[in-house]
Amino acid sequence: MFIRKRKNPSGSISIQIIDKSKGKYKVVETIACVKDKKELEFYLAKAESRLKQLNPNLFDAVEFNEKKHRFIGIKNKEISVVGPDIIFGYIMEYIGCDKVLKKLKEKELFKQLVLSRIIDPGSKLNLIDYLYIYKHQNLDKNEIYRFLDTLSLNLKDKIEQCIFEYTSMVTGGIRVSFYDVTTLYFEASSEDDLRKVGFSKDGKFTKPQIILGLLTSLEGYPLGFEIHEGNCYEGKTFIPMLEKFQKKFNIEKPIVVADSGLLSKANILELEKLNYRYILGARIKSSSSEIKNKIVSLNLNDEKNIETIYFSKNQKMIVSYSQQRAKKDRYTRTKNYEKLKIKIKSGNLTKAHLNNKGYNKYLVLSDSQTTISIDEDKYNYDSSFDGLKGFVANDFSLNPTQIIEHYTNLWHIERAFRISKTDLKIRPIYHRLEQSVRMFLNFVDF
Structure with a gap:
């Protein structure tokens, strides 16, 4: 919001508070309509006070100006990005992954490799640029590659141990x-x-x-x-x-x-x-x-949508029905059926297409062994499985x-x-x- 002075045809000046937050000028409040210069100054001050009430500043004006003066002499090269280190670095420490390496220099490089992959994913050269621009650190690419080469293969085991202990702590144990x-x-x-x-x-x-x-x-x-x-x-x-x-x-x-x-x-x-x-x-x-x-034969539908088939005393199959899945299956099957009809009509299909790959399974050779057609019975039988999904399990609990x-x-x-x-x-x-x-x-x- 801001204060607008608008000159009227009569020569007077309207002092208004305007809002343009939604892209259009909207008069929030008209403070006064004045002709005298002294009145204008008085009502402008009043408008300033009213604007602060309607649109308060995040910081106190005096406090903000004091803080602003502190940063006037700072140059870009003196500014470092610390947010990612504070947030993601803390998460690494909380999980325990900062302890997988002992040497301070190796720990810091490992940390930067991890954080750069989250913040600005890219190559190792990209990491060098990131550290130089945002942290004012000079790092040689060969130093990174030597670091990767010298890492022992048991580093993976150490990281997995940290992750396992953390996951067990927050989930109460690995059940599934x-x-x-x-x-x-x-x-x-x-x-x-x-x-x-x-x-x-x-x-x-x-x-x-x-x-x-x-x-x-x-x-x-x-x-x-x-x-x-x-x-x-x-x-x-x-x-x-x-x-x-x-x-x-x-x-x-x-x-x-x-x-x-x-x-x-x-x-x-x-x-x-x-x-x-x-x-x-x-x-x-x-x-x-x-x-x-x-x-x-289960005849599953919206009302009866889950059934169990027992293979043995140790194994069973759960079959579920979903109307949404049925709609998708029907659409896909019909779409590919129409594609097969077009291919048959164009004569682009040969005996090489008589296989079980995808929807080619519906293709059959005529009795005369000369033409290819669609097995309608097989196609219609497949419609019985629209919307069905199976799950094999051996856990009867x-x-x-x-x-x-x-x-x-x-x-x-x-x-x-x-x-x-x-x-x-x-x-x-x-x-x-x-x-x-x-x-x-x-x-x-x-």
């Missing part, structure tokens, strides 16, 4: 753990023992990559991670990490939650052999005909609702991957040596 994997690609043209070309979740199929397996708590706190060769099958990363984590911290075996990509007969048998309780996403449409028929709730909390681990890839800009990776890669991926920033 989530596991998932993602891929991280390198800006490199050649492979080595670790960096391999494989199935990329980032769409970088020609770039060498590694597989990152992450274990988190029910609340989303990271517990541990491992890296594997880029062409490794993700299902093989699952059991070894669970065993390593459970033995390392000597805790009761938690309930393991993972998505359907890790669901294989070998994994399930191994989990049961090692006495793990698990909740895994089920691929309903890939189940046997007997199980699929049982699921269809949990009711169906609890099992579904635990599985839906997998979003925590997806969020961890999203934060690392977007907010922390962890990809692409430019490091070449395996030890440097492992040090780079230490998850203090989570």
